Amino acid sequence: MVSQSVHVASRCTVFPDQKSALGELKLSVSDLPMLSCHYIQKGCLFTRPVVPVSEVVSVLKRGLSLTLSRFPPLAGRLVTDSDGYVYVSCDDGGVDFVHADGCYFWVRDLLGSVDGDLPEAVKGFFAFDGMVSYQGHFRPIMAVQVTELADGVFIGCSVNHAVVDGTSFWNFFNTFAEMSRGVRRISRAPDFSRDSVLVSPAVLKLPAGGPKVTFSVDSPVREKIFRFSSESILKLKAKVNNQKWEIEDGVDAAEVMGKFSNDAHKFSDEKKTPLPWLRTAVSNQPNSAEISSFQSLSALLWRGITRARKLSPSKKTTFRMAVNFRHRLKPNLDPLYFGNAIQSIPTYASAGEVLSHDLRWCAEQLNKAVAAHGNATVRKLVEEWERDPRCFPLGNFDGAMITMGSSPRFPMYDNDFGWGRPVAVRSGRANKFDGKISAFPGREAGGSVDLEVVLAPETMAGLELDPEFMQYVSGYY
Template structure:
């Protein structure tokens, strides 16, 4: 149905409709797991990508995307369904082909250069997403997925809002990249098929008690925050990792025999650094080193007394940590939040390596037994995930630089940038993206209280690793 609405961001909605799967679903109801249910109090995931404006007419693009979405929904039936709660209190995804919403919007004064702002993401980018502040529990009566296509002066932004109780980041990007693959190839034959089985320890008989009126987010969504994307080049991250490992950078032109070097590489996902001529699981990863330098800088910026306890949380995908291993493309939430605690005095007075080692130890310890302990703890006390910064000293790292955010092509080339909406943002919320220049670079989307952000931006230890925007 046609619509016309505008906002101070100068983004205007041209049309809105419901897109239905092009094939009827035969999938049974999918029970929400112990990793899905806690997300009922979280906002919908809001992520999307920016493209150079294709030369083909926008009406044709919109028609093409709707057709591709219809086909893709047949491959991802939960995204065209709705949530339902039975009389026992169990919550399910009913794959009832109710459809996903599709919005066509236009930003007639917005350019690519505005979205690629070298410092702070413009507020107008938040208008590339719909279902703002929608809590995932609302999937009982709202679409589980909404796609918004925003036509810019010289660009195109495709943004998705997805129910967080239905999907985590791994599932989200598998859907998004499949959507692009179907659009580009015009076929349902896809390379990474989702797995919808509900057969693991995650499927529980425990019942989550829902408060009257439904769950609410556990943070103040109106608190003042400032957001910035900090870019780290491969070289900057290499320097950080070397410092955290107390070792040296191995140049691939150095004198280490190729066979020996490749043996080390094959046993380590991070292929750049060697400590004491060996790589093992105790080595600090690039990402842990990056988290450690941010933990130190934000703690300094918050100006805590030395005895104040700080917390750094990292989201861990446990699909391959659980035994037996889950399918890598299991569709749903398979993440747990690992907290690492340290006093402000320790974080600031100890070196980068010490901070990174605390994170490293917790990540290494998070195996099958730890995952199962998390599940058992939740079953004893079913609850929604307490997302937020409750004592002013917390940081929460989400998303991942390993997500294939730039590995999508709808038929007009690769993305220029990844951006997110207003969802689940509070003082201390960090999201990691692969860098838009590739090659092992990383972008951190950092959300902080305004005064903390100002201090971070003048922190010499942190800012020396930041790469100037291209």
């Protein structure tokens, strides 16, 4: 349902420009648990193109049609056979395409509000609001909404979470941009193979009418994007790793990040911005394991939210991180394997432990959990699910959970539909609850990170006043 603040100018179905030869793709052990999740809702905000929006809409429809031929499952439907197995039928059923009028909104209106909270208007820029992925049996697997603004355009996609994860989503979105821009040979072709341990004989038994989301969609929350510059991230990582930084000149943050990080970020020369504060790291603990910048940031968030929640010291807290296991499973999945290839890694500690130990201790707990998540652990979790097939329990069930999703490694700004890179990345209402965090790359690249934080109002107020957390925050969106 489109928000009342946005007027639907037109709606149609876009079909692939070529018939699919892919047939059916069986949902995997990693896909099936997502049937109870909302559709993924992500999109990009752009300044206004120089051509009329009517022409832009036509170009996007054509680009989408071409892209669907390269991603046939997105134009299909879910089907369940007589044995209970769920498939994506690549039957060229098409996707919803909505052109919406939001001309009373300006780009600046979507970048933030006076208090830094994300504007509610953004939620109206996505179709299929509140739709659960199981509904892909009866509705399109994807919808694209193009919202015309006073001085810009927002392109929002709602995609079935049982069909794609973040890696697959952004590969589609960036290919969509390529096709719309006139590129006809895609640079990152998806891999549709289904020959791994993920394809299982286990059957997920679902209630009549399908599963429901496992969290309350009506609980009040505040939503804010905290910005962390590359300099701030490096300072935090140095703090966690007990490193000393000496000021020099002539080297930039991205170069330092690439040298001393084990995050495997890749920085091209055109993305590097020289900074006057160049620092060279010298560790006081040369034999200790280096904590990554993202684990350092997660530890900072874990402590800040735990403190803001004012939990009893004995209360067990949980920090969950969604991890891509394409490269962890042996043999490896293709980096562009299409589907879900993610597992949730929980790290547990009492509130007292989180707050009485230092930042490095918290980061070490996260580091150990991620380091241990190799091929054996991936396969073990697959076997555990096969013994007890179930949907993924998404939510904050005991008031002490944090769930980290998305990734600052996703190429969210590496798309150009023909009139420049995005100004910002935004998400809809989908899968949001107290404690849900999504990590985005910062627009300025170089290792900067934006954290989309969703918290109960009183917890957000406490986090905003937390000196340890806020000293690293570079600003709001």
